[in-house]
Amino acid sequence: MTILVIADFLEGKDGKTLAAATLNTVAAAAKIGGEINVLVAGQGIGAVAEAAAQIAGVAKVLVADNAAYAHQLPENVAPLVAELGKGYSHILAAATSNGKNILPRVAAQLDVDQISEIISVESADTFTRPIYAGNAIATVQSTAPVKVITVRATGFDPVAAQGGSAAVEAVAAVHDAGTSSFVGEELAKSDRPELTAAKIVVSGGRGMQNGDNFKYLYALADKLGAGVGASRAAVDAGFVANDMQVGQTGKIVAPQLYIAVGISGAIQHLAGMKDSKVIVAINKDEEAPIFQVADYGLVADLFEAVPELEAAV
Known part of the structure; x- marks a missing residue:
């Protein structure tokens, strides 16, 4: 068996960098077994390719560096992955x-089923994935000749980013569907860790009452070196931007420490953070569902508890 992993990378003020989730995806590939190849598709991605070549367990890195793959437009990248993926x-x-x-586009072009967000590998053709907002775990077996799979990063411990010495090979194939174009983007600038990579996450919910009150969480997060998240209720209420949303329809996180402030604990939110190693909940409602999953719970007014906690750190 030979496995192709699609590298994910981020573009920030320091240029393009390999996304941490790629290491978790390689870990899932290692559980399946066989040779692991990594595809890096984009423009000006030399540094990303070099980082991918150093990932432990990777045998080969395929590099498709072309303007057609800039910004990873799926209409262009998917045909490339489908072409390479046949092997x-x-x-x-x-x-x-x-x-x-x-990947859904790739699966359609290969005429195979896709298995989404696996959290474990049972065998080369059998995987588990959460359904019903994580309240049940389905075991799925695929007989497809090429198995197209997305990996929930929190389900696998990342492999080492250093220690590998994979061969690097250029890919000449160029696919430009001409059906979409990149217009622009606005990059959010923050000195805090990105949510999905942060070891500590502090999140606020509807109990924060308004966006201005998130200043209490920002102050605590800055002392802890934490990322700041929010529940869907807080995002829908306009307190904070939607890129801070943690939950089934937001970002899935599993930090070492998750501090939920003023969050009731709806299923939608729990699906995005219940795999955190330690969960601390602060809520004045002692019946809040969040306390059922919390390792430590504090029934208190968050506007008193959070400043006291920040002052004590």
């Missing part, structure tokens, strides 16, 4: 916005 037993990508955008 592989499995195609894996992290269940990020990029992975979710590209």
Whole structure:
């Protein structure tokens, strides 16, 4: 078996960098077994390719560096992955916005089923994935000749980013569908860790009452070196931007420490954070569902508890 992993990368003020979720995806590939190849598709991606070549367990890195793949437009990247993927037993990508955008198109072009957001590998053709907002775990077996799979990063411990020495090979194939074009983007600038990569996450919910009150969470997060998230209720109420949303329809996180402030604990939110190693809940409602999953719970007024906690750190 040979497995193709689609590398995910981020573009920030320091240029393009390999996304941490790629290491978790390679870990899932290693559980399946066989040779692991990584595809890096984009423009000006030399540094990303070099980082991919150093990932432990990777045998080969395929590099498609072309303007057609700039910004990873799925209409262009998907045909490339489908063309290359015909020679592989499995195609894996992290269940990020990029992975979710590209792999369904790949599965359609290969005329195979897709298995979404696996959290464990039972065998080369059998996997588990959460359903019903994580309240049930389905075991899925695929007989497809090429198995197209997205990986929930929180389900697999990342492999080492260093220690590998994969061969790097250029890919000449160029696919430009001409059906979409990149217009622009606005990059959110923050000195805090990105949510999905943060070891500590502080999140606020409807109990924060308004967006201005998130200043209490920002102050605490800055002392802890934490990322700041929010529940869907807080985002829908306009307190904060939707890129801060943690939950089934937001970002899936599993930090070492998750502090839920003023969050009731709706199923939608729990699906995005219940795999956190330690969960701390602060809520004045002692009947809030969040306390059922919390390792530590504090029944208190958050506007008193959070400043006291921040002062004590």
